[in-house]
Amino acid sequence: METIMTPIPPEQTLKVAILVCPGFVPMDVFGAHTVFGISPNVEIHLVGKSTDELMGVPTWPTRATTSFADCPDVDVLVVGAIPHEVVDDDEVLEFFKAKAASAPAVITVCGGAFLAGAAGLLDGRRATTNFQMLDALADVGAIPIVGGRIVIDGKFVSAGPVTGSFEAAFAVLERLRGIDVAKMAELTIEYDPRPPYGVGTPELAGPEMTKASIEAYGPLATAIREHARRAFLRHRTAASA
Amino acid sequence: METIMTPIPPEQTLKVAILVCPGFVPMDVFGAHTVFGISPNVEIHLVGKSTDELMGVPTWPTRATTSFADCPDVDVLVVGAIPHEVVDDDEVLEFFKAKAASAPAVITVCGGAFLAGAAGLLDGRRATTNFQMLDALADVGAIPIVGGRIVIDGKFVSAGPVTGSFEAAFAVLERLRGIDVAKMAELTIEYDPRPPYGVGTPELAGPEMTKASIEAYGPLATAIREHARRAFLRHRTAASA
Numbered sequence: 001m002e003t004i005m006t007p008i009p010p011e012q013t014l015k016v017a018i019l020v021c022p023g024f025v026p027m028d029v030f031g032a033h034t035v036f037g038i039s040p041n042v043e044i045h046l047v048g049k050s051t052d053e054l055m056g057v058p059t060w061p062t063r064a065t066t067s068f069a070d071c072p073d074v075d076v077l078v079v080g081a082i083p084h085e086v087v088d089d090d091e092v093l094e095f096f097k098a099k100a101a102s103a104p105a106v107i108t109v110c111g112g113a114f115l116a117g118a119a120g121l122l123d124g125r126r127a128t129t130n131f132q133m134l135d136a137l138a139d140v141g142a143i144p145i146v147g148g149r150i151v152i153d154g155k156f157v158s159a160g161p162v163t164g165s166f167e168a169a170f171a172v173l174e175r176l177r178g179i180d181v182a183k184m185a186e187l188t189i190e191y192d193p194r195p196p197y198g199v200g201t202p203e204l205a206g207p208e209m210t211k212a213s214i215e216a217y218g219p220l221a222t223a224i225r226e227h228a229r230r231a232f233l234r235h236r237t238a239a240s241a
Numbered sequence: 242m243e244t245i246m247t248p249i250p251p252e253q254t255l256k257v258a259i260l261v262c263p264g265f266v267p268m269d270v271f272g273a274h275t276v277f278g279i280s281p282n283v284e285i286h287l288v289g290k291s292t293d294e295l296m297g298v299p300t301w302p303t304r305a306t307t308s309f310a311d312c313p314d315v316d317v318l319v320v321g322a323i324p325h326e327v328v329d330d331d332e333v334l335e336f337f338k339a340k341a342a343s344a345p346a347v348i349t350v351c352g353g354a355f356l357a358g359a360a361g362l363l364d365g366r367r368a369t370t371n372f373q374m375l376d377a378l379a380d381v382g383a384i385p386i387v388g389g390r391i392v393i394d395g396k397f398v399s400a401g402p403v404t405g406s407f408e409a410a411f412a413v414l415e416r417l418r419g420i421d422v423a424k425m426a427e428l429t430i431e432y433d434p435r436p437p438y439g440v441g442t443p444e445l446a447g448p449e450m451t452k453a454s455i456e457a458y459g460p461l462a463t464a465i466r467e468h469a470r471r472a473f474l475r476h477r478t479a480a481s482a
Binding site for chain 2: 026027030031033034037038042043044045046053058059060061062063065130131149160162163164166167170171174179182183184186187188189190191192193194195196197199200201202204205209210212213216
């Protein structure tokens with residue numbers, strides 16, 4: 001039976017692991033880092049193959065605080081967009097699968113869904129990602145959900161980019177720590193955004209802007225899609241062998 | 242005459258400097274990093290006393306990409322909350338004052354307003370910060386504006402925490418690059434947040450939650466207030482000597 005989200009006592013430290021690698025996209029994990037980071041008794045690990053310095057995109061040098069080898073079992077596993085070669089990297093995929101198996105909650109933001117998908121974890125599950133790449137989720141066996149909100153399927157909480165990262169984290173925090181803790185986090189970070197232009201979804205922005213945005217992501221999306229599909233098929237074959 | 246926000250041609254690289262130091266609060270600058278980072282022809286510098294590794298709070302190791310000594314004149318200078326001792330550090334204050342003088346736009350988020358304030362830059366200006374510390378802005382000569390939205394006074398754009406960081410950046414991006422670029426950034430990051438609990442301001446949360454949040458920030462707020470005031474008076478004395 002899968003480990004799913006149930007309350008963790010306040011006195012028990014909530015352990016959160018956020019995947020980092022060269023070329024990771026900090027903006028996708030900032031929201032989860034913020035919501036968990038502002039909450040009581042939370043331990044955040046940035047996890048990576050090693051603790052050597054690496055560069056996030058755009059321009060954000062950081063390093064893992066905890067290597068894969070040293071990473072404890074965690075309560076929440078978080079991944080945002082990562083380069084296509086990492087989506088197809090067995091060392092990363094095996095780590096992610098192992099930690100996802102024991103974690104009560106897994107958050108994917110934006111292209112991060114393709115790592116979970118490549119590992120076979122979204123096979124048959126409802127999931128979402130940024131609109132520019134949503135249809136590609138079907139390539140890794142997932143059921144793509146349109147609409148920009150977070151999608152919860154069992155322990156897997158997937159979100160579109162940036163603010164979805166906050167909202168996925170609120171949803172998990174509420175389930176693991178209770179709604180009062182989650183509400184206090186919302187107040188403390190004053191999460192009451194006012195989008196200035198009202199074009200923050202494809203529906204709001206209209207077809208012309210949406211097409212331009214999808215085209216800008218084209219090469220990136222194609223590469224991630226191909227690598228995720230390849231890894232997914234390989235892992236599925238291995239699982240059924 | 243002060244340099245203020247006017248359009249910069251698209252072919253000219255927009256230079257953004259984000260202040261980092263040991264104990265800086267990444268969540269306050271994530272929004273600005275995201276909005277500028279997603280936009281075309283932007284160069285982001287994380288600036289600090291040195292390029293040695295430092296730890297953001299909570300748990301985010303990073304380092305400056307550019308030391309104060311090597312920092313070029315920039316178009317946008319960004320600061321979020323920093324520890325009280327940094328608010329009162331003359332090397333940081335002198336750097337910030339010098340770069341703010343030439344920059345067309347200065348963004349302060351949350352406690353970052355107290356660095357600008359300590360440097361005397363908000364004297365007589367309207368400004369805001371996180372609600373837990375808003376009244377203390379008067380100690381550095383600023384006119385505190387209630388309400389959680391961003392406040393623009395000349396080149397200074399101040400904001401409350403987290404999502405204010407996005408919105409201050411949108412306001413600056415719109416003025417420096419035009420509204421079409423700013424709108425595309427809003428779509429690309431899908432900035433259409435849905436606060437899950439509707440308690441993201443003191444007004445929405447009500448007096449009991451608000452009091453608890455202010456009390457939780459008490460010691461931190463007092464320390465920043467005292468150090469900002471001390472630095473402000475010292476810099477004002479120096480300016481009038």
